[in-house]
Amino acid sequence: MPPARDTYCSFCGTAYAPPLAYPRSCPSCKTQVWANPIPVSVVLVPVARDGRTGLLVVRRGIEPGRGKLALVGGFLEEHETWAEGGAREIREETGVVVDAASLAPFWFTSTSPRPNRVLLFSIAGPAPVDGGALEAFEANAETLERGLVFGPGGLAEVFAFALHVEAARRFFEARGADGPHGFVTV
Ligand SMILES: [Zn+2]
Missing domain, CATH: 2.30.30 (SH3 type barrels.)
Structure with missing residues (x-):
């Protein structure tokens, strides 16, 4: 025990x-x-790349879900709003800088079967990040790769968390994108 x-x-x-x-x-x-259940701030970051718009993802270097893809997010620090914590996680895990004030609420939900986490999904905007202007990414123990996914197809097989799949599915559905995820590193 x-x-x-x-x-x-x-x-x-x-x-x-x-x-x-x-x-x-x-x-x-x-x-x-x-x-009490703990909030987790998770950010959908649209990134424009080669005429398409994808969502920023990381390949996790740590459990849970080591080796699988995830949207970027994490626990909040004591002094942070959900938006400040979300922007910090994006910067720490991917090197991408988004303005906390640009994050808008997207969807919130609780984990299942144990509702011990509340996932606060937000979306960065209003314009997508320019994927051609990103600083080079250096892998670290927490994040093995930085990449983009472009559609909902096959996300359940490559994503670590079912609720991230659902959030991404909602994003792509709203844009009329129904193709394969087509993961690429950036
Ligand atoms: Zn006591």
Whole structure:
């Protein structure tokens, strides 16, 4: 068994009595602890390349989904809005600079079967990033490749997360793009 979090009260050190369900109340100081679902900011970044518009993706170098593709995003830091955190993740993972103020809400949903994450999908805009003007990409431990996908076909086989497939499908459907994903590195 891995060590469980919140086994002891972080305010007074008293051990919680089993069963360790949330929310749990400390028998000594009465403080309650919760395990609220955590938001994840994920950004759809349209990129124009060779007369087509694709979505920016990364090939993941870490679990979960190591070796598979994903839209770019991650957890927020304590001082960040969803837009600031999304723009930071894009910059850190791909080197692409998008203005946090340019991100617009696109779709939000909860993970399944455990709804312990809330995915906040946004879209960068209004114009696509110029794919011909991107700085060269250097692979790192977290991101093995930077690339584009151009349609919904086959995304379920190459994407790490079903909800990213669904977000991309909604993007391409709205644009009338129904072809294969056609992944290319950029
Ligand atoms: Zn306590």
